[in-house]
Every structure is written in C-alpha cells, then in structure tokens.
Amino acid sequence: MSAKTLYDKLWDAHLVREEEDGTALIYIDRQLLHEVTSPQAFEGLRMTGRKPWRIDTNLATPDHNVPTTDLTGGVASIKDPVSRIQVETLGMNAREFGITEFAMGDIRQGIVHVVGPEEGATLPGMTVVCGDSHTATHGALGALAHGIGTSEVEHVLATQCLIQKKMKNMLIRVNGQLQKGVTPKDVVLAIIGKIGTAGGNGHAIEFGGQVFRDMSIEGRLTVCNMAIEAGARVGLVAVDERTVEYVQGRPYSPKGDDWDKAVVAWVDLTSDEGAHFDKVIELDGSLIEPQVSWGTSPEMVVDINGFVPDPAKEPDVVKADGIQRALDYMGLKANTPMKEVPAEYVFIGSCTNSRIEDFRAAAHVLKGRKVADSVELALAVPGSGLVKQQAEAEGLDKIFIEAGFEWRNPGCSMCLAMNADKLPAGKHCASTSNRNFEGRQGAGGRTHLVSPEMAAAAAVAGHFVDVRDYL
C-alpha cells in the first residue's frame, strides 16, 4: 500500500461512494449547528417531510447573535428582533427534531468551535461539518472538518453525507523553536502573510514540523481556525500524545473499552513517511516575530517592529492599488512604525483566541497593570460558559477587571458584530479574531489582528507594542 497523508486517510475512511468524475459521498460523524445558517435547513426538512438521518450526531448552540452583557432575561432579552428570532428558532428546531442544544443560560453554551473540542464532541478521526467557514478549527484534533453552506447543512441532516470532491494535499512545515512571546496566532499570521489568502485554495493544509509538535492543542486549534484565511477549507494537525491527553475524560469522549479501541485507532492518524504532498511550504519558527495586521485582509501583516507598507515601493500596480485602498480605509500613512498605531478598542475573544490558555496569557501581561486612558473599550469575551467558569476559578476575571477590561459572557461578540458589540467607525481595534475585512467588527471599524498577549499589551500602552517588552 502506498504512503498516505493524514487527509488521504481521513478521506478514505469516510468514503461512501465515488462517481467516475470524482464526486464523492463522504460520511459525516458530527454536525455542529448554530442559529445563523441552520433555519432554512430545518425548514427544508419540514417542507419535504424528511427526518434527520442520525439525530445524535448533531449538536447545536447559539453564538453569533448572543448578547455578552446581562443574560438573565434569557432569549427574550435580545433587543434586535432579527437576532432574537434566529436564536429562538434554533431552540425550536432543536426541540422539534430532538437535537441536543446548549441554549443561552446553559454553562456549556458558547462559540461552536470552542464548544466542540471542549465537550469532546469533536474527536480525532471524525468528519466534522458546520455551516461556518471556521469549522477548519477542529482539524487540530486530527479530524477532517469542513465549513459548509445552508443547503449542505440540510443535506447532512437528511443523509448524514456531504457531496465533495477530494482536495489536494498541502504541507506547511514550521521547524525549530518559537521565541518567547511568539504565539500560535503569530505563527498562523506569519504563514498567511507568506502564502497569501489564496495560498491554500483547493488544498487541505496539514501543519507539521517541530513547532506544531511542541504546541498545545489549544494553540493548534488557533492555527487550524485560520486555515480558511489562507484559502483552505480544511486544516489538520497529526494526532500525538498531546491530542489523546487533551481528549481524555471530556463529556462526549469515548469511555472504557471504547476509549481503548479509539486510542489504538488514533495512533495511525498521521501522514505516512514519504506520503505525497502537492505543495510544501517551509518556515523557520525561530525567525517568527510577534505579528500585527495593518490592512483589510489577513495577509496584510507585518512584524510588530515593522512599518506600514508603502504602495510607492510596490512594483505591481494592482498590488500597489490594493495597499493604497487598505491604507485609506485604515486611516494609516505609509512607512509609519506599527508601534505608533493607536489601539482605541481591544477585543480578546472569538473562536480563534477565546480559550483558557488565551486568557491566562493575556492576564499574565495585564497583571498589576492598567489599560491606558486613551483606550475607549477593552472587552474580554470567553469562548464558552465553561471557559468563563474556569477563568473565574483561577481569578483571571479579577485581573482583567482590575486592569480596566469588561469581563463578558460567551459568544462571537465583536468578532463580527452581529450582536450589540460593535467597533465604531474610524476606531482602531487590537483584536484576537480572525478577519480584518472592511466593516467586519462594525461599519467603518479598523481591525488589527494580533495574539491575546499582544492585545493585552496594546491595551496597556494604548498603541501597538512588542509584547516581549512586557513579559
């Protein structure tokens, strides 16, 4: 048998049938549902009188529209009627079809991509789908995870399968050791800066090399989360002891005999020696510096000690034009040192960076320090009720509050501003989220993507700084 990549193995293990033109039916082990992309899928089932194929593979939680302030009024307290109806509809659909939902008020409620791994609901070797492009996150556990559209959500509900064509294999190897103060977020931003937002188009990306072997599972989740920002629907990290250790004992993880069998099966979830990758990119991890984005696409990043780029120095006219447009939107002048860019808002949260390690890292920087007076709002938004609970048990909430942060309830929040948390026009925000598109965090808002540590340091300084000066 020829050598296979991890992606090849996961694909082969879930192939139900394949047509001559390569169109295949892939069996899905887990579907995560949230309120924005599922209503029409359930509606479709009702219209056609179809039932979910396997109810127990589905798990629902509202996240995008959930307020992060007071939750005591429950769903009824959501002011925007459109948001409220979406959240209510998820609950009604879950009840009607018998699907488990972690509703508002449930300690397990949170951002789907934080909740899945946390509950052991997404496991190594699984196929995972969700009507959300950041589903790639779950690949950090050695699962094949796809973001899908609403008609596909319905298709998976009704058939337990997804119609897919196989992607190509890409390996991004990051060798060596990271410097102190350089985080998984910096690694993935540096990768996107190098290969661009279309670099992974049509490929499943496996992240390999010493840096990922040494990285915690939460760090790997951060990296795979942003595979989509590199153009790839799928990001993967091979299973190792850390993965197994992370998964063990979680509510949905296998128990007893099943656990023993699962662990044996998971050992094989790595790319074979000599497996063929269509594209290989190598980076030296020891050279990666803390990153900060300056523009309106995740590939527009520089080292913190770098400068806002100058379109005049870009020979390609189309690119120069793109740089100029981004600078105009961001209100930045070419050649400005990144350290002089203000951070008027700070947002620590989103499915990229809202896990317990993220809050520990940020709290480490904030401890005994204060948010600068020039900062108008600093938000800390845990990814789930359980992350929040854990952080509070460790006293991290106090560190944030004493520093001048608002300590909020879980949800997507200012990552895309579907709820009430919005970045005002013209304001610069140090954000741990994943997209710095125009208007993403609020109409006219100016997002700078950074790690939680870098966001915390920017909050203290009132502008972007090298976090290594704060450690």
Next chain:
Amino acid sequence: MDKIVKMTALVAPMDRANVDTDAIIPKQFLKSIKRTGFGPNLFDEWRYEDVGQPDSDNSHRPLRKEFVLNQPRYQGAKILLARENFGCGSSREHAPWALKDYGFDVVIAPSFADIFFNNCFKNGIMPLVLDESIVDGLFQDVFAQVGYELTVDLESQKIIKPNGEKIPFEIDAFRRHCLLNGLDDIGLTLAHQDDIKAYEAKHKQEAPWLFA
C-alpha cells in the same frame, strides 16, 4: 420535491429583460429564517406602492394596479413568461424560493442567468429556454387571449399551445430525470441509501465509539 411531469396552467407575462434577483425579492427579505413565505414579497417593489418590510402585513398594502401579477386575469398563473437574462444578480436561493412560494413551477425565457438557472432546478422550478422569436410569439398570444394556458410536457419535452401546436424544448437529461422523479440533491443522495447504510454498518464495527 414535487415531481413535474406534465402540467397545464395559466401563463403570466413579465415583459422586461434583465429582471434581477433584487427585483425578484428585495434584500430586506433576506434576513428571514425561512425559505417559504417569500411569495407575498415576490417582485415587491413593482407590486406594491409602499416599501415592504419583513414584518409588513402584505394583505393590507396598497397594490400597483398596473403591475402584471396584480391584474385579475393572471391570478393563479403557474407559468411565468419572461425576457432575456432572467434572474441575473446574486447567488442566493431566495429568488427561486420566492417564485416557487408564489406558485410558479415553470419560467420560460430566451435566456437565464447561470446561477439562478441552477438554483431553479434545486428548488423544483423548471427554467425553459426557447428561441427569442418563439418567446415573442407567446407574449403576443398571452396578451391577446384572457385565460391563456400552456401545457408543459416534460416527458415528451414539448410545450403544447391551446391550438394544439407543439413547441419542442431542450433540457439536460440529468436535470430532466431529477424533475421527473422529484429528486433534489438530497433525493439523489437518498437514492444511494443502501450504500450509506452499508458504510454505516462497517463504520460502526471499526469505530464503535462514534455510535455510543
């Protein structure tokens, strides 16, 4: 999805080119959580005097009397006769959802926008492409005769006029098969349900913890 084999129905004429998806269903209705219920807002801006909102009570809104779908003679039409490039604009499925919900099963035009054309099939609407001159002729017939009906026979791939004249049409064999059998993507996949069940049995053996 409903099967479409052969139907005889009233025809409504939409006598303008490049009807886009925003005209078919304006964007304020896209926030809905449903794919049904768009019918009352089909062609909303052309149909009503005021600007519709998702929570408007459409039964009380002032109608533009001259708009074709508001004319008594076209009530109950299931076939829409249209001009070139029908359905241009966005890729969202709301446009076919609205047409279907209103009651249209067939749209006849000299040409359609690509994505809209595909979305029609996904939602049980038959988009039929006929020569410009033939479409012209049909428009004249429809205007000339109140209660003008056409028969669309998918089996024999012919449109039959009230006078018995037959107009053949082309349709992709696979699409035709889907419409005749009422199959959408899900229906097609479910046609392989034995394969899915066989896979599932094997998967359960190999990874029992996924079925615990």
